[in-house]
Each structure stands twice: as C-alpha cells, then as structure tokens.
Amino acid sequence: MILTLSHQKGGVGKSTIAWNLAFELSKNIDVKVIDLDIQQSLSVANDIRVNSGLPSMPIEKIESPDRLTKLIQNDTDDQLIIIDSGGFDSSFNRIAIVASDMIITPISDKPFDLMGLKKYEEILQTLSDIQKETIQSHVIFNSINPSMRRFEELIEFVESSKHFKPLKTILRQRVDYANSIGSGKTVCEYKPASKAAQEILALAKEVKELLNIF
Template sequence: MILTLAHTKGGVGKSTLAWHIAHGLKQTDKVEIVDMDFNQTLYYINRIAGSPFTVHQPRNVAELYDLISRTTHDVTLIMDIGGFDSDLNRAAIRHSDHVIIPITPDRVTEVLGFRTFDAILSELDTIDTKFHILFNNIHASTRNFDKFKKAVKGERFTILKSAIRSRKIYYSTMGNGQSVFDSIGNVSAQTEIMELIDELRRA
C-alpha cells in the first residue's frame, strides 16, 4: 500500500500525521517512509529516534518510480510530500493507493488552499487513487462538522469518519523522536490513529 499525506499548504499536519501513522502501522506491517518535504522533518525525526524506519528521499520522478518499482507488496510506503506543486509531488499522488488531505476546518486558509489542491488534482490521471479528507487538529468541543463538510464537498473525495483532535501529545512525543504509541498514557491519541488506519484499510 502507498499512503500519501498531501496538501498544497504547509503547516497542516502532514508530517506529524505521517509519523504517528507509521508507528501505528509498524505494529503489524513493514513500513518505510518517503520524505519529500522541503523541511525533511521525517528524515531528521527518524534520526533523533535512532532510525526505526528506512526513510527514502527521492530527488526526482525517476528516482521515485525506481523506489516504487522495487518496493515489495508486503511493505507500506508512507509518503510525506511538501506543501507545494511539483512534478515529483504529482507523481507521488498519481501512484498512491490512498491520499490523505488533512484540514483543520475552522482555518479558512486551509479550506481555501484545499480548493487550489482540488484544481491540481483535476489535472491528474488518478483512476485508482482514493482521496480522503481528514479533519485534523480539531478542537475537543467540536462535534458537528456539517458546515465544514459543505465547504470541502466534491465528487473526488470522501470525508473520513475518523478525526484527529488537537492534542499536545502528538507534537511533544514527536519532538523527542517518539510517537503516541511509546507511552501507555496516550490511549486517546493511540485510539484516534488506529481508528484512522482501520478506516483506510476498509476503504
């Protein structure tokens, strides 16, 4: 499976989500990370963590295609692409099984940025790719997402039932090279990530 975290806007939580999803999947699957973000966040966090994952950094489309062709079916590739448009990012999206688009729905800039992303996707040949909107960094008191669903509605996308709440633990553990699965005190965050993984597996 190739799972890509994507959005044309930076700072929406792609790298953070990719890191914790990788740790959630690692409990049962072989996982490798593809870091194509300009900031190389996952590459450096992985080094801080003692390199629990193989992290690939393809520099061009040819290197990405070579990586994908060499990846065996028992490996899940998690790709974190930068918040910008490029041939490399488009190639990653085009060859993904699932693309997660994290959006904090009460941030207007992210919703508007999503519209730009949607326009880019309309130019790609993505017959087999499934696109999912994930409400991310949601305030604990938010329960009704109806107005946000209308803002991002489109034929291309499904809105995931899973949602990731705003929790300091996602960032504090990552900053130490850990994940929410490294501590027994992070049950709520662990549950959110595993519910997201389970929903993607059923999709």
C-alpha cells in the same frame, strides 16, 4: 501499496500523521517511509529517535524523480510505502499522487485551510484529466478544537467535490502530538492511554480497512 499524505499547503499535519501511521501500520505490514518534505521533518524526528536509543524508522530522503519512480515501479502488495509529500506543488508530489493506492489530505476548520483545499482540488482535476480517471483523496479533519462536536458544514464542503471523501476519524488539537515527536516517539509510544493515541489507533484501523491490510 502506496499511501501518500498530500496537500499543496504546508503546516496541515501531513508529517505528523505519516510519522504516527508508519509506526502503527508497521505492526501489520512492512512499511517504508518516503520523505519528500523540503523541511525533512520526518528525517529530523528520526534522528532524534535514534539519538534517544529507539529503533530507527525506515525513512528515506528522496533527491531525484528517478529514485522515486524506481521505488514506485517496484511497489508490491507485501509492502506499504508511506509518502510524506511537501507542502507545495511539484513533479515529485504529482508522481506520488498518481501512483497512490490511497491519498490522505489533512485539513483543519480554519478558513485558509478550506480555501487551500480548493487549490488542491484543481491539481487533482488536472491529474485526473491526464490519467483519464477521477483521482480522489480521503480528507481527514486534523487539529480540530476538542470542544467542536458538529461537522456537518465541513463534511458538506468536502463532499461537494468529486475528488474528496471524508474519513470518519477526527484528529483534534493535542499537545501530545508535538511533545511525542520532540522526544523521537509516536503518540502511542509516548502516552499509550492518551486521547491522541486513541485517535491515531482509530485512524490506523480505518486505513487498514480501506487498504485491506490485516
């Protein structure tokens, strides 16, 4: 199975979500993480993790489309490949989108993030036309102000497109996300009882249900 964190816009939280999901989902299935981000944030975080004496995450940096294609072709139901795509449009990212069993697109409530979603919608439409099927991404509201409680307008915005479907889980602005990665840990390792950890656990549960991972 393939799960891709995808958005042509950078800085929306793809790497952070991939990092934390990989740790939680690995408790139920063999996980391999593909780092397509030009900043290689996951690989850097993993170096910090190893240098801190923690077990390495199964992360691979991909440098050629052929290697990515080979991994996708060898995809099985016994392993979950989590792809952290870069914040740009490229052949790498398009290959990942088309091959995915599930796509997650993080957005915040900021105007530029919402505008960027329209551009991403164009990419999904182009790929849908090529594949002759509707490619849909699960949108997660990420880095949302903790005081925000009403999401009707955001949900309506997302559901206005046939290419998007909102996830139930909401990830809010939490300093624990940055602090945990800075120490080479996931939020569930860093502060297991924190609100951030509970959000990630909720997201992992939702993803497992959608992908039938038990």
